[in-house]
Amino acid sequence: CAADQSSCGCCLMQRQISRMERLFNKSVNLLKDELMSSKLILNNVRSRSAFSVALNNNSAVTSYGPFSSDSIIKYKHIFINLGDGYNAETGIFTVPRSGVYSLSVTIYGTARLILNNCATLQVNNQNVAELTEKNGQDLEDSNTAVVAVQLKAGDRVSVKLLQGCSINDDFNHYNTFTGFLLYASD
Known part of the structure; x- marks a missing residue:
């Protein structure tokens, strides 16, 4: 320059x-x-994931079971299905994202209608928690399990009614199945 x-x-x-x-x-x-x-x-x-379902929403108390073999409970009344992971036709929640999930199940039956209410919470057909209530001297039986578990995307979570057991429900929603992602790990 x-x-x-x-x-x-x-x-x-x-x-x-x-x-x-x-x-x-x-x-x-x-x-x-x-x-x-x-x-x-x-x-x-x-990727938020949450579902909460009940057995039915009937006005009268109805029974589900007993069956001659273990059967996946198909919860028909959906409170929330954020992420569309729960399928009401199959009763299975398919995990959309790996992480730690909170899962809870409550089963209920009345002694007038059933003898035993028993079910298992399962991940990929493996028992995670068993809920058993044998008819005692009271008129109603219930049981609840709540767990936090590490799940991988694609895992299948369900509740199986055990052979010979049954549950009852109506619009009061005594039988529920709930799960939500606490935190993702991927």
């Missing part, structure tokens, strides 16, 4: 362009970071 005045303006413009390019790249990188952060937050919101 000192030797040739005509090139001096060019050098100044080149420096200005370089400075603007650095600022532009810095801004683009900050925007990329914000976008990634937003995508992560949105992914966490989308």
